[in-house]
Amino acid sequence: MILVTNDDGIQAKGIQALVSMAERHGEVVVFAPMGGQSGMAHAITTREPIFLEDRGNQGGTRYYACSGTPVDCVKLALNQVLDRKPDFVLSGINHGSNTSSSIIYSGTMGAAIEACLHGIDAIGFSLDTHRADADFDASVRFAEQVLLKVMETELPPYVCLNVNIPEIPAEEVKGLRVCRQTKGLWVEEFVRRQNPDGKSYYWLTGKFHNLEPEEQDTDQWAVDNGYVSVVPISVDLTAHGMIGELKNLGYESR
Amino acid sequence: MILVTNDDGIQAKGIQALVSMAERHGEVVVFAPMGGQSGMAHAITTREPIFLEDRGNQGGTRYYACSGTPVDCVKLALNQVLDRKPDFVLSGINHGSNTSSSIIYSGTMGAAIEACLHGIDAIGFSLDTHRADADFDASVRFAEQVLLKVMETELPPYVCLNVNIPEIPAEEVKGLRVCRQTKGLWVEEFVRRQNPDGKSYYWLTGKFHNLEPEEQDTDQWAVDNGYVSVVPISVDLTAHGMIGELKNLGYESR
Numbered sequence: 279m280i281l282v283t284n285d286d287g288i289q290a291k292g293i294q295a296l297v298s299m300a301e302r303h304g305e306v307v308v309f310a311p312m313g314g315q316s317g318m319a320h321a322i323t324t325r326e327p328i329f330l331e332d333r334g335n336q337g338g339t340r341y342y343a344c345s346g347t348p349v350d351c352v353k354l355a356l357n358q359v360l361d362r363k364p365d366f367v368l369s370g371i372n373h374g375s376n377t378s379s380s381i382i383y384s385g386t387m388g389a390a391i392e393a394c395l396h397g398i399d400a401i402g403f404s405l406d407t408h409r410a411d412a413d414f415d416a417s418v419r420f421a422e423q424v425l426l427k428v429m430e431t432e433l434p435p436y437v438c439l440n441v442n443i444p445e446i447p448a449e450e451v452k453g454l455r456v457c458r459q460t461k462g463l464w465v466e467e468f469v470r471r472q473n474p475d476g477k478s479y480y481w482l483t484g485k486f487h488n489l490e491p492e493e494q495d496t497d498q499w500a501v502d503n504g505y506v507s508v509v510p511i512s513v514d515l516t517a518h519g520m521i522g523e524l525k526n527l528g529y530e531s532r
Numbered sequence: 533m534i535l536v537t538n539d540d541g542i543q544a545k546g547i548q549a550l551v552s553m554a555e556r557h558g559e560v561v562v563f564a565p566m567g568g569q570s571g572m573a574h575a576i577t578t579r580e581p582i583f584l585e586d587r588g589n590q591g592g593t594r595y596y597a598c599s600g601t602p603v604d605c606v607k608l609a610l611n612q613v614l615d616r617k618p619d620f621v622l623s624g625i626n627h628g629s630n631t632s633s634s635i636i637y638s639g640t641m642g643a644a645i646e647a648c649l650h651g652i653d654a655i656g657f658s659l660d661t662h663r664a665d666a667d668f669d670a671s672v673r674f675a676e677q678v679l680l681k682v683m684e685t686e687l688p689p690y691v692c693l694n695v696n697i698p699e700i701p702a703e704e705v706k707g708l709r710v711c712r713q714t715k716g717l718w719v720e721e722f723v724r725r726q727n728p729d730g731k732s733y734y735w736l737t738g739k740f741h742n743l744e745p746e747e748q749d750t751d752q753w754a755v756d757n758g759y760v761s762v763v764p765i766s767v768d769l770t771a772h773g774m775i776g777e778l779k780n781l782g783y784e785s786r
């Protein structure tokens with residue numbers, strides 16, 4: 279069984295393309311947010327109830343729409359509704375890339391990481407465009423390549439995949455490229471305005487600042503240069519290389 | 533300058549204890565959510581405006597309350613309001629522990645990770661209790677030990693600290709312990725009820741399942757056994773050890 283989710287909502291074009299592809303490879307069930315949940319990262323809904331709507335069966339695939347976050351979707355599916363553990367969780371295809379540090383804000387990847395914590399092979403997919411008429415059907419063939427590879431090889435525990443697809447004609451894509459997360463961040467991020475009462479408010483905006491644009495082993499370079507980036511993501515956030523160093527620096531003294 | 537934030541809101545007991553401690557070590561400015569933002573992880577507010585209230589100056593410390601998430605607080609402070617980069621960002625003290633995979637859902641750690649992305653030494657602190665009358669003043673002495681150590685040694689780029697403090701009398705705490713993130717997850721997570729119209733809804737609940745309770749190098753073990761856990765956290769989520777393996781498995785074939 280393949281569980282499909284996303285953060286753009288159950289009506290988004292990207293998830294429909296992903297569902298159509300997944301249906302060629304197994305039984306599919308969809309748990310997706312009722313509306314947009316971009317930027318919700320790994321957030322969970324704890325201060326209000328979560329509603330779940332059974333949206334019925336379409337061509338053998340069952341659809342559930344959830345009022346909560348992408349992580350809520352995965353949790354409800356795994357802990358409450360499904361009678362067995364899915365073999366794979368696919369998240370996306372996101373409208374907009376999740377390269378570099380964008381992964382940290384991404385609800386798409388939040389859902390994939392949650393599934394990974396539950397011991398399920400999980401992949402988040404993103405297409406590098408926000409155009410409403412983006413061609414997800416072309417890009418989904420690369421998602422399919424990655425899924426088939428994961429079905430063949432399985433992923434190690436505590437590792438999931440962050441896959442980003444460039445928005446260029448499929449025949450111009452140079453192939454899949456295994457990468458690392460680019461060092462980068464979002465800067466200059468707010469527009470300040472006043473509401474009708476004269477009270478200031480802010481809208482988050484900003485632009486991405488790549489701290490290592492020349493590094494060809496990064497996901498941002500890959501997508502900018504016509505590759506599909508595949509980054510193995512660790513759910514263990516420990517900076518293992520630093521443990522010995524912190525001990526040497528005396529962090530353990532009382 | 534020391535920027536202090538949290539996810540329990542500007543009125544929480546934990547942040548007040550942290551501010552009082554920080555004031556002994558430099559100029560302090562507070563940017564904290566107006567209300568509770570637990571479980572908001574690294575979420576950002578993109579679909580609605582963010583309001584920021586200047587709550588004035590108390591004893592030399594300036595307070596700002598933000599309608600958004602902990603990450604919004606850090607972004608507004610760094611990109612919009614402060615005239616220079618803080619030297620340190622302290623987040624917490626959280627009401628409840630953020631050991632093991634709880635770090636992934638934690639707004640406290642979301643704020644610390646955001647600061648770390650901006651190149652600032654950042655520490656998230658959590659106290660292992662949800663009791664309303666918890667003694668944050670006792671626990672803050674351990675937060676101070678960690679801060680002083682960071683001031684003395686600095687942290688490497690892309691690494692921040694996740695510090696969890698057991699809720700036992702301070703004199704019984706065995707000291708600081710440098711650890712790794714425990715492998716574990718939350719399971720059985722929903723209570724199902726019906727609203728007055730008969731519509732089902734879910735409340736997130738559940739309990740933590742430690743997958744390696746005997747491992748003494750983990751943060752959960754440390755806190756359960758009377759230590760303050762100090763885990764170095766990487767903002768780079770890449771599973772670097774897997775890159776070569778994925779290439780060997782043929783992930784790069786077209």
